[in-house]
Amino acid sequence: MKTIRISQVSKMKSADLIKIIDLWHKYDPRIVLIANAELRKRKFKITYSIEKKQNEFSAKYNHSDIDEFINRYLKINNHNNYQEFFQSGIEGVNHPREKQYTENSIDNKFFTFINPYLSFIDNGHFYRNPFSWLYGSLAIINLILPLYVFYQALDNGIFNSPSKFVIASLFVWLIVAFASWISFQIWWDRKSRVISVSNKGDEFVATPVFSHLIQTLGEWLGTWIGIVGSLTALLTTLILGSEGDYLSGQLGLGFMKAGFVQIILMPVYGFLVIVSSRFLAEQFRALSSIANNTGNKELS
Incomplete structure (x- = not known):
């Protein structure tokens, strides 16, 4: 020894x-x-x-x-x-x-x-570990999402539609697949980081984990809206014109609208979602950090 x-x-x-x-x-x-x-x-x-x-x-x-x-x-x-x-x-x-x-x-x-x-x-394990598992599950779900969209397209008979709808749907599916891959990386990266959002000895351990979830949800949703919303609106507007909204419904993405206004607004919406969620998460994190530091000083 x-x-x-x-x-x-x-x-x-x-x-x-x-x-x-x-x-x-x-x-x-x-x-x-x-x-x-x-x-x-x-x-x-x-x-x-x-x-x-x-x-x-x-x-x-x-x-x-x-x-x-x-x-x-x-x-x-x-x-x-x-x-x-x-x-x-x-x-x-x-x-x-x-x-x-x-x-x-x-x-x-x-x-x-x-x-x-x-x-x-x-000590926070009760919160951090299950949230890490949740992040991993959401990452896997994002990988499966393109398959679901493809299934919806087949179920709605998209390939029986005119050729311009088929071409547009394939492009939109590629956009969804790309956004899903980005989303997978977001959740998978945050999966390992959520474990370290609070330290041993902290009195307030649930608030940092919950704020991290808010931040990651905002990053995922904002990215999805920005990529899928804007690019889908661009392609459907150029290829299908006013019929673009019909294609979105066929793919199970009825909330995605066509039109030049949507091409501009969707990235703005995505940016605002990311910033707002980050701001809200930082407020929770700041409060818990102040409280934990105060508690640690009292123990010193």
């Missing part, structure tokens, strides 16, 4: 503290605890891979996560804040082979067995 003087840990660089957490099984558990506490004090952004290491370390000591581990230790040793925590040197952390907190263990387990579930909700 690697040895480091406890007094030196709080003076180490953040990158070195990350290395301690990454190789936690090679260090004295007191060192690992201080490294985690110091990173939290510095408000260092924890990556998903490091968070997994923190959870492995906490599980070794029968804790649901690192925050619960530190907070539990503070209460048991009568520490009021992190300053006392560091000054005390975090003495008394038992070796992993020893059972911790055996006093009234049966009673404690009976009344606290739900703590891991509550901690899962409090």
Whole structure:
């Protein structure tokens, strides 16, 4: 087991503290605890891979996560804040082979067995992971959407229509396929980013996730309106003229209208949707950021 003087840990660089957490099984558990506490004090952004290491370390000591581990230790040793925590040197952390907190263990387990579930909700995993799965599902749905549009065209007998309708419908389908591919990339990219919108230790964890959903919905919808709306209006107006609205209905895209006005308005609508959703999302995010920073200062 690697040895480091406890007094030196709080003076180490953040990158070195990350290395301690990454190789936690090679260090004295007191060192690992201080490294985690110091990173939290510095408000260092924890990556998903490091968070997994923190959870492995906490599980070794029968804790649901690192925050619960530190907070539990503070209460048991009568520490009021992190300053006392560091000054005390975090003495008394038992070796992993020893059972911790055996006093009234049966009673404690009976009344606290739900703590891991509550901690899962409090630390944000309860919100971030399902939203990541939702984003992935929406990305797949966008890939399937062109097939649905093609099915609608066949079901409405589009290929029995005059040749100009067939040609226009094929062009519109290519536009839909292109927009769906762009939409897939939007949701797939945001799928990995939604996991990191809130940090461990934040008190307000649902609001950032919800604001991220609002932002991504706006990006997707605005992009769809801008691309499909404007290009469909352009092609149907040039090829079909006043009959363009009929083609949109045949493809299941009745909300897309033809006309030179729509060619101009659709990109504007798309831009406004993206900006409005981004503005609304940033308001939620700003409020939760202020609240979380205030809470962290009170804990420091």
